[in-house]
Amino acid sequence: xxxxxxxxxxxxxxxxxxxxxxxxxxxxxxxxxxxxxxxxxxxxxxxxxxxxxxxxxxxxxxxxxxxxxxxxxxxxxxxxxxxxxxxxxxxxxxxxxxxxxxxxxxxxxxxxxxxxxxxxxxxxxxxxxxxxxxxxxxx
Amino acid sequence: xxxxxxxxxxxxxxxxxxxxxxxxxxxxxxxxxxxxxxxxxxxxxxxxxxxxxxxxxxxxxxxxxxxxxxxxxxxxxxxxxxxxxxxxxxxxxxxxxxxxxxxxxxxxxxxxxxxxxxxxxxxxxxxxxxxxxxxxxxx
Amino acid sequence: xxxxxxxxxxxxxxxxxxxxxxxxxxxxxxxxxxxxxxxxxxxxxxxxxxxxxxxxxxxxxxxxxxxxxxxxxxxxxxxxxxxxxxxxxxxxxxxxxxxxxxxxxxxxxxxxxxxxxxxxxxxxxxxxxxxxxxxxxxx
Amino acid sequence: xxxxxxxxxxxxxxxxxxxxxxxxxxxxxxxxxxxxxxxxxxxxxxxxxxxxxxxxxxxxxxxxxxxxxxxxxxxxxxxxxxxxxxxxxxxxxxxxxxxxxxxxxxxxxxxxxxxxxxxxxxxxxxxxxxxxxxxxxxx
Numbered sequence: 001x002x003x004x005x006x007x008x009x010x011x012x013x014x015x016x017x018x019x020x021x022x023x024x025x026x027x028x029x030x031x032x033x034x035x036x037x038x039x040x041x042x043x044x045x046x047x048x049x050x051x052x053x054x055x056x057x058x059x060x061x062x063x064x065x066x067x068x069x070x071x072x073x074x075x076x077x078x079x080x081x082x083x084x085x086x087x088x089x090x091x092x093x094x095x096x097x098x099x100x101x102x103x104x105x106x107x108x109x110x111x112x113x114x115x116x117x118x119x120x121x122x123x124x125x126x127x128x129x130x131x132x133x134x135x136x137x138x139x
Numbered sequence: 140x141x142x143x144x145x146x147x148x149x150x151x152x153x154x155x156x157x158x159x160x161x162x163x164x165x166x167x168x169x170x171x172x173x174x175x176x177x178x179x180x181x182x183x184x185x186x187x188x189x190x191x192x193x194x195x196x197x198x199x200x201x202x203x204x205x206x207x208x209x210x211x212x213x214x215x216x217x218x219x220x221x222x223x224x225x226x227x228x229x230x231x232x233x234x235x236x237x238x239x240x241x242x243x244x245x246x247x248x249x250x251x252x253x254x255x256x257x258x259x260x261x262x263x264x265x266x267x268x269x270x271x272x273x274x275x276x277x278x
Numbered sequence: 279x280x281x282x283x284x285x286x287x288x289x290x291x292x293x294x295x296x297x298x299x300x301x302x303x304x305x306x307x308x309x310x311x312x313x314x315x316x317x318x319x320x321x322x323x324x325x326x327x328x329x330x331x332x333x334x335x336x337x338x339x340x341x342x343x344x345x346x347x348x349x350x351x352x353x354x355x356x357x358x359x360x361x362x363x364x365x366x367x368x369x370x371x372x373x374x375x376x377x378x379x380x381x382x383x384x385x386x387x388x389x390x391x392x393x394x395x396x397x398x399x400x401x402x403x404x405x406x407x408x409x410x411x412x413x414x415x416x417x
Numbered sequence: 418x419x420x421x422x423x424x425x426x427x428x429x430x431x432x433x434x435x436x437x438x439x440x441x442x443x444x445x446x447x448x449x450x451x452x453x454x455x456x457x458x459x460x461x462x463x464x465x466x467x468x469x470x471x472x473x474x475x476x477x478x479x480x481x482x483x484x485x486x487x488x489x490x491x492x493x494x495x496x497x498x499x500x501x502x503x504x505x506x507x508x509x510x511x512x513x514x515x516x517x518x519x520x521x522x523x524x525x526x527x528x529x530x531x532x533x534x535x536x537x538x539x540x541x542x543x544x545x546x547x548x549x550x551x552x553x554x555x556x
Contacts, residue, residue: 017187018186018187020182020183020185043159044159046159047157048156048157048217049217054197054198054201054219054220054223055194055197055198055201058193058194058197058198058223059194059197062193062194078187078188080193080227081193081227082226082227083224083225083226083227083361083410084193084197084223084224084225085222085223085224085225085363085502085547086222086223086224087221087222087521087529087547087549088219088220088221088222089521089522089529090522104504104506104533104541104542104545105506105507105541105542109387112504112506112545114531114545114547116521124521124522125521125522128521128529128531128547130502130504130531130545130547132361132504222500222549224363224408224502226382226390226408226410228382228383228390229383243365243367243394243402243403243406244367244368244402244403248526251365251367251406253392253406253408255382263382263383264382264383267382267390267392267408269363269365269392269406269408271365271500295465296464296465298460298461298463321437322437324437325435326434326435326495327495332475332476332479332497332498332501333472333475333476333479336471336472336475336476336501337471337472337475340471340472356465356466358471358505359471359505360504360505361502361503361504361505362471362475362501362502362503363500363501363502363503364500364501364502365499365500366497366498366499366500
């Protein structure tokens with residue numbers, strides 16, 4: 001099953017529906033059931049000890065899973081997160097983060113999958129999340 | 140077991156260690172193993188359909204559980220979230236959210252508990268999360 | 279919203295649809311959006327160190343949340359667990375466990391809630407779980 | 418980092434520490450940070466509709482992650498599950514299940530990773546879980 005949207009189409013669409021996040025995320029790669037998304041980290045995203053905040057990592061997992069879901073089902077701004085279980089495993093460096101999102105099941109009403117977050121310079125993932133998105137019936 | 144910090148002491152301390160979040164959170168109540176925290180919602184926190192974003196709710200649960208943990212163990216800026224499982228259940232109204240955080244276990248190295256998030260005007264909680272915080276050994 | 283089934287009706291129904299679990303669970307109380315269920319613990323359920331196994335606690339949370347869901351929606355044997363996030367917090371004693379299950383949202387297609395498990399003689403809950411059940415459309 | 422135990426050594430050790438589970442699990446493969454474990458499914462593990470029960474899948478994820486953790490750290494019967502977040506995605510066939518367990522972080526005190534469960538004849542995983550194990554300090 002091929003993606004219905006390219007990296008550029010996804011980026012344009014995200015800017016349109018989430019203008020408040022413009023410039024924060026870079027869609028690096030989209031392939032079947034997979035997306036890799038980078039989060040540009042700014043001083044606002046940092047925490048004491050020179051690391052990236054948990055909410056920043058959560059928002060990256062959430063956005064990357066949204067991106068892979070949209071890529072597979074097409075423009076559906078109203079797809080919504082219904083659950084996320086995230087483990088924070090290592091302290092990220094205070095710089096950009098990369099997230100690999102993978103769909104494990106794409107049903108009519110739900111997409112289920114996981115996200116693995118990497119911090120360049122840190123060996124092993126810094127966080128791992130499983131997510132569920134609800135897909136509106138109107139598609 | 141009584142809290143070691145009052146609402147005002149907590150608010151002052153959070154402003155000091157997380158200056159980038161200043162003005163976003165209001166510590167409404169602290170009692171043994173419990174805190175209620177309000178998140179001031181601004182246009183940046185909204186999403187298509189006039190609702191509050193998932194990352195905003197995550198950051199509220201994370202902050203409220205941090206607040207109740209600090210209230211019980213005292214100033215420990217380096218306590219870090221190790222896991223969070225969150226369910227989004229209802230669409231919040233586009234206004235302030237309230238979170239009730241409760242510690243279920245306070246060990247030497249870990250605090251475990253849950254958070255329930257309410258949106259005034261919505262019947263029933265809008266989100267529920269379970270969280271684990273790691274407490275640094277130096278306390 | 280009142281339960282549609284009593285403790286006795288639930289117990290009879292569970293024995294009928296899950297004959298392999300007969301005698302393991304006791305429905306102690308059902309009230310609106312709430313159930314308390316006891317798990318009879320036998321030597322097979324124990325682990326090294328004289329404690330109750332994780333799978334036994336998982337099965338109790340799963341059964342108790344199924345019980346409260348059925349109590350509210352009526353006989354629906356095909357309601358199925360779609361997710362569970364469980365934290366094991368304290369070592370239970372090698373004897374019966376009690377679980378309090380609570381529905382936080384009862385929608386048309388999903389029930390979401392949490393379960394808190396207690397071991398008599400242990401102060402504080404031994405485990406806490408959040409669960410999601412999918413409700414078949416035919417009701 | 419090579420495993421400290423082979424498939425046969427693990428199987429022997431599990432039979433010794435968990436005699437009540439003897440014959441239920443087959444350690445099919447162990448490699449660095451990875452294990453594949455099969456669960457022999459019997460009539461007791463089935464549910465209405467001819468599928469495998471949720472607790473059976475939970476116990477497989479729990480056992481497989483225990484196996485990979487032991488394989489990497491050596492005999493530590495008292496390593497205990499501290500959390501598990503599991504998503505049930507597809508209905509398994511009423512026969513043996515296979516689980517692939519992977520460690521994402523092996524720290525001194527915690528092992529964190531995920532498990533993906535397959536049912537032969539079903540396309541795509543039937544369940545996915547993330548787990549955390551606490552490792553006793555005495556190693």
